[in-house]
Amino acid sequence: MANGRGRDRGEPNFDVPEGRVAAPGTLDLRLSRQDRAGGGVAASGRDGGAKRGSGNGGAPKRGPAGSPVRKPKKRRGSLLGRLVYGCVVLGLWAVIGIAGLVAYHASQLPPIDQLAVPKRPPNIAILASDGSLMANRGETGGRVVSIKELPTYLPRAFVAIEDRRFYSHFGVDPVGIARAVAQNLTRRGVAQGGSTLTQQLAKNLFLTPERSASRKIQEAILALWLEHTYSKDEILELYLNRVYFGAGAYGVEAAAQRYFGKPAKSVSLAEAAMLGGLVQAPSRLAPNRNLPAAQARAAQVLAAMQELGFVPAQDVKVALAQPAKPAGSRGGGSANYVADLVMDVLDDFVGKFESDIVVQTTVDTSLQATAERALTDELNKQGTRYNVHQGALVSMKPDGAIRALIGGRDYAQSQFNRATTAKRQPGSSFKPFVYLAAVERGATPDSVREDAPIKIGNWQPENYSHRYEGPVTLRSALAQSLNTVAVRLGQEVGPKAVVQTAQRLGISSPLQANGSIALGTSEVTPLEMVGAYGAFANGGTGVIPYVIATVKSADGKVLYRRGEGGLGRVIDPNAVGMMNAMMHETFVSGTARKGDIAGWDLAGKTGTSQDFRDAWFIGYSGTLVTGVWLGNDDGEPTKKASGGNLPVEIWKTYMSVALKGQTPVPLPGMNRWRKAPEAATTASVATAGGPEEILGQIFGTNPQPAQPQPRRRQAQPQDDRNFFEKLFGVGE
Structure with missing residues (x-):
């Protein structure tokens, strides 16, 4: 009777329990576990998940044969799943953070619709009466050259050593960055940089030389803009005319004249490789200061060019056998006195100019050289005897x-x-x-x-x-x-x-x-x-x-x-x-x-x-x-x-x-x-x-x-x- 009374006093359940058929004329008001607030989760949190009856004082529920019903085990997610879930969450937050960081630094730049490549400072090419170049004046030290004027191996030298994925990336090269990081971790010091040619150009055009995370972010943003605005060849041409080669030479034309005494269109493969390797460290690798280091770097450039199929192995062999050497010093030549005179009087003849100009002088290069030799030889021979140190x-x-x-x-x-x-x-x-x-x-x-x-x-x-x-x-x-x-x-x-x-x-x-x-x-x-x-x-x-x-x-x-x-x-x-x-x-x-x-x-x-x-x-x-x-x-x-x-x-x-x-x-x-x-x-x-x-x-x-x-x-x-x-x- 007690048991019967207990069942009669149970919680009402308006559903027919699974596996049972309600007797006709009866109403079962007891709640199942799923009917309770929290469902199975609430039930599983009490007493191992056993359902308590109100009629037996909380005794465990038994099966039809009187055996106790086994408590369901607590459900736990796998460790791997939780890690994946955590990573996804962190990744989302990282993306949000990076997006905010990029947005902040982008806001520090001029609006995209107002961005424009700044004009290159004009160069003044000073020619002798026969049309040969005597000197360059201006901030860059050389004229602008078209990539079509150059031998194909010259721009390829820069691509091979500075950015071998130049023609396939979108301005920023994640693969290149990863490779650079991996190589830097396995070597002492910084072995490689992750900046693309486009990023280097962006820095040269728009940013200061400051090295900071902020500058790198802005550099990447600007690189994306450059890639969107210009073709690959246009970007490479801009780069070749803006990059610094040391000794006051900006651009490949100025560098070729400065170090080899010839226009960029006339440099040999060995000289092109030396110029390509020079931009990494102009002061340390300048051939007129450290020729062995410059030649060693040029050999690395040639090896990279051969590896990428830019030049035949036979040509590389010849270039390695006959490494480039700098021409005689032009910066100390007397032609610079002529160039200085030209710059002193130029304003009297032309107004303000914003692009390159060419000044042809009346000077005869052979007579200039003869005069220089005549003066210096006489002073070297008799200057000490007569206590004469200068002349004109x-x-x-x-x-x-x-x-x-x-x-x-x-x-x-x-x-x-x-x-x-x-x-x-x-x-x-x-x-x-x-x-x-x-x-x-x-x-x-x-x-x-x-x-x-x-x-x-x-x-x-x-x-x-x-x-x-x-x-x-x-x-x-x-x-x-x-x-x-x-x-x-x-x-x-x-x-x-x-x-x-x-x-x-x-x-x-x-x-x-x-x-x-x-x-x-x-x-x-x-x-x-x-x-x-x-x-x-x-x-x-x-x-x-x-x-x-x-x-x-x-x-x-x-x-x-x-x-x-x-x-x-x-x-x-x-x-x-x-x-x-x-x-x-x-x-x-x-x-x-x-x-x-x-x-x-x-x-x-x-x-x-x-x-x-x-x-x-x-x-x-x-x-x-x-x-x-x-x-x-x-x-x-x-x-x-x-x-x-x-x-x-x-x-x-x-x-x-x-x-x-x-x-x-x-x-x-x-x-x-x-x-x-x-x-x-x-x-x-x-x-x-x-x-x-x-x-x-x-x-x-x-x-x-x-x-x-x-x-x-x-x-x-x-x-x-x-x-x-x-x-x-x-x-x-």
């Missing part, structure tokens, strides 16, 4: 077109352009302006003036030899560079007239209109002096020296072309003839005898400033005007270097080459005033004097040419004069 040379056609310009002994050591910028006292080389002023007021080469002591206030100028000739012709006085005669002429015409004459011929430096102006005490530049002498060589037309012939855009459009120009007629033709006749005598019987070149009518004037601080010679033919200056930058006196020794020797060395093969032409108007042959012979015998006078020239304190007495010169043994001439050289 300017050579131009009579119309002012500069053919060679050397601004110093070594551009790599000093970029100061002494030819165009250094102002030094010209000494006696200034006297032609004094004589011209006198000629324009009635004097002639045969006019006579007194070579005797003269005093102006407290100033008493002396001749180089401290001796005086007495009455002399102007022709002889200029050839022998007599100071007293030049000062007398200066006083006759007036210092202001001397200054005005020099300025009319093109001297632009400030000149002091005083008595000493006749001896060249106001400072001028070599370029000014050579330009002024050009008027004598061309027959009287004032010269404006120029170095730029044309300026063109990269596509060939003419931006500037040199036209007819100059200062117009500045000397009367008759006066030109007289001046040329007098300065020709300098080569015949005067201070420039050692500079004479057989077959040519030459004219010029030597100059030496006070205390031998500056030594000059400016001479010319009918086709070329050349000036040489020697001295020291700090103004330290030389050891008796005068215009008649080292400068004349340099001048002759250069001019002998420059005039070779040309047909000699007469100097304008000179034949009318040429000295009679017999008189010239007499004068040539009476040039230097005997041993006593030669010693006076060598050890005198006033740097002007010796002027021994004519009668004494004739009486002196010729052998003695030649002996001292050969031993010491005849200075001014």
Whole structure:
């Protein structure tokens, strides 16, 4: 009965239990486990999942045979499943985090629709008169090149060593990153980087060199934009024109010129491999600094190119057998003085430009090289003996077109352009302006003036030899560079007239209109002096020296072309003839005898400033005007270097080459005033004097040419004069 009562008091269940059929007319109100709140989960959480009956005080439920029902086991997920589930959750959160990070850093960039590849700074290619490249100027160091101009192996060298999956990835290369990480973990140090060429380009175009996670994220974003906007070849072309190769060279053209002295389109396979390997570490792998390291890196590039099938094995074998070597240093060459001059004056001819331009100059590369050798060889040979450390040379056609310009002994050591910028006292080389002023007021080469002591206030100028000739012709006085005669002429015409004459011929430096102006005490530049002498060589037309012939855009459009120009007629033709006749005598019987070149009518004037601080010679033919200056930058006196020794020797060395093969032409108007042959012979015998006078020239304190007495010169043994001439050289 108890059991029966317990069942009658059980919880109502409105469903028919599974496997049973409700008796007709009965209502079972008991709840099954599934009917309870929580279902099976709630039931399984109590007493091992056994269902309690209310009629038996919570006794376990029994089966039909009275046996207890087994408690269901607690359901547990597998460990692997839980790990997978956790990974998925973490992965989702990671994606969300990365997306947020990318979105944040993308917000720091300009809007995508406003992104544009920044313009490359323009390059200025400076060419010689024959079209050959002399130098590049600008921030990049080389012009933009099209990938179509280049040999196929050149861009492939960069792909092989920097980004072998370049043509298959989408800007960021997960495979490459994974490979780089794996290799870096197995090697000491960082063996490889994971950046693609596109990422490197993005960094070069838009970002700073800063290394940070933020920059890498922005780099990846920009790489995706580049890949979406440009084709693979366009990206590679941009990369080749922007990547840095060291030594101020941006782009493959600048690098090829800098390291191999040739355009990028002409590099060999070995040179291309060296350029491809260089971008990894330009300062460490530069071939002009560390050739073994550069060649070893190039060998790695060649191996990668062969592995990828970019070049045949035979070509690689040849390249390895003949590794690339850098060309001779171009950065230290004198052509850079020309390039600097071009950059100084370029703004006068073209306005603002945003793309590459090409400047063709008037400079002859062979004459430039000849001038450089002539100057440096002489200084190397005799510079120490004479305590001369610097020099300059300017050579131009009579119309002012500069053919060679050397601004110093070594551009790599000093970029100061002494030819165009250094102002030094010209000494006696200034006297032609004094004589011209006198000629324009009635004097002639045969006019006579007194070579005797003269005093102006407290100033008493002396001749180089401290001796005086007495009455002399102007022709002889200029050839022998007599100071007293030049000062007398200066006083006759007036210092202001001397200054005005020099300025009319093109001297632009400030000149002091005083008595000493006749001896060249106001400072001028070599370029000014050579330009002024050009008027004598061309027959009287004032010269404006120029170095730029044309300026063109990269596509060939003419931006500037040199036209007819100059200062117009500045000397009367008759006066030109007289001046040329007098300065020709300098080569015949005067201070420039050692500079004479057989077959040519030459004219010029030597100059030496006070205390031998500056030594000059400016001479010319009918086709070329050349000036040489020697001295020291700090103004330290030389050891008796005068215009008649080292400068004349340099001048002759250069001019002998420059005039070779040309047909000699007469100097304008000179034949009318040429000295009679017999008189010239007499004068040539009476040039230097005997041993006593030669010693006076060598050890005198006033740097002007010796002027021994004519009668004494004739009486002196010729052998003695030649002996001292050969031993010491005849200075001014």
